[in-house]
Amino acid sequence: AQSVTQPDIHITVSEGASLELRCNYSYGATPYLFWYVQSPGQGLQLLLKYFSGDTLVQGIKGFEAEFKRSQSSFNLRKPSVHWSDAAEYFCAVASSSNTGKLIFGQGTTLQVKP
Amino acid sequence: SQTIHQWPATLVQPVGSPLSLECTVEGTSNPNLYWYRQAAGRGLQLLFYSVGIGQISSEVPQNLSASRPQDRQFILSSKKLLLSDSGFYLCASPSVAPNYGYTFGSGTRLTVV
Numbered sequence: 004a005q006s007v008t009q010p011d012i013h014i015t016v017s018e019g020a021s022l023e024l025r026c027n028y029s030y031g032a033t034p035y036l037f038w039y040v041q042s043p044g045q046g047l048q049l050l051l052k053y054f055s056g057d058t059l060v061q062g063i064k065g066f067e068a069e070f071k072r073s074q075s076s077f078n079l080r081k082p083s084v085h086w087s088d089a090a091e092y093f094c095a096v097a098s099s100s101n102t103g104k105l106i107f108g109q110g111t112t113l114q115v116k117p
Numbered sequence: 118s119q120t121i122h123q124w125p126a127t128l129v130q131p132v133g134s135p136l137s138l139e140c141t142v143e144g145t146s147n148p149n150l151y152w153y154r155q156a157a158g159r160g161l162q163l164l165f166y167s168v169g170i171g172q173i174s175s176e177v178p179q180n181l182s183a184s185r186p187q188d189r190q191f192i193l194s195s196k197k198l199l200l201s202d203s204g205f206y207l208c209a210s211p212s213v214a215p216n217y218g219y220t221f222g223s224g225t226r227l228t229v230v
Contacts, residue, residue, distance in 0.1 A: 037218065046221055046224050047207070047221050049219075052218050054217065093161060101149075102166060103149045104166055105163070107161040107162075107163075108160060110159075
């Protein structure tokens with residue numbers, strides 16, 4: 004069964020600083036990996052996804068993530084954080100079987116200091 | 118494109134009352150469907166998934182049940198709600214080409230009082 008670990012429950016960064024949110028996954032086959040963002044009281048928005056090919060994936064809002072198979076990681080990065088990036092971020096891994104189950108990590112809450 | 122409709126958006130129900138949340142999908146046929154719950158301050162937990170009509174798999178033991186009476190309809194139910202059933206419920210389905218990913222409904226915020 005697949006699983007996702009986001010080690011950091013809460014992260015605070017200053018506006019303009021760089022950001023890295025960690026994600027480790029467990030899955031026996033080639034994973035399909037996702038990062039979602041959820042603003043307070045809102046639904047989920049897809050930031051980026053990885054299925055295959057180039058291991059550095061570009062997403063919306065200036066985010067990128069790098070798939071590292073050897074480390075079972077898919078960390079999310081942004082070079083310069085904006086106050087509007089404050090939200091909860093979820094990493095997820097999907098099964099490539101016919102069930103296609105999407106399993107989420109516990110989430111990381113990002114706070115941005117002015 | 119694929120769209121998922123969920124209703125109601127907000128619901129306040131007393132403990133012990135029944136529950137029925139509905140999810141319908143447009144723009145695809147025979148989709149896999151999933152129910153997730155997000156409790157306050159918690160992550161998204163997969164509750165049920167369905168790969169076809171009448172086929173339901175439960176991921177966690179709980180007070181809830183799911184049914185899929187039609188190809189594009191997925192219903193989450195409870196006979197008697199508990200306080201612990203409060204949360205944000207999301208229906209989801211794999212997105213169709215060329216987007217490839219997952220489409221989510223806008224969710225139902227359930228408060229059990």
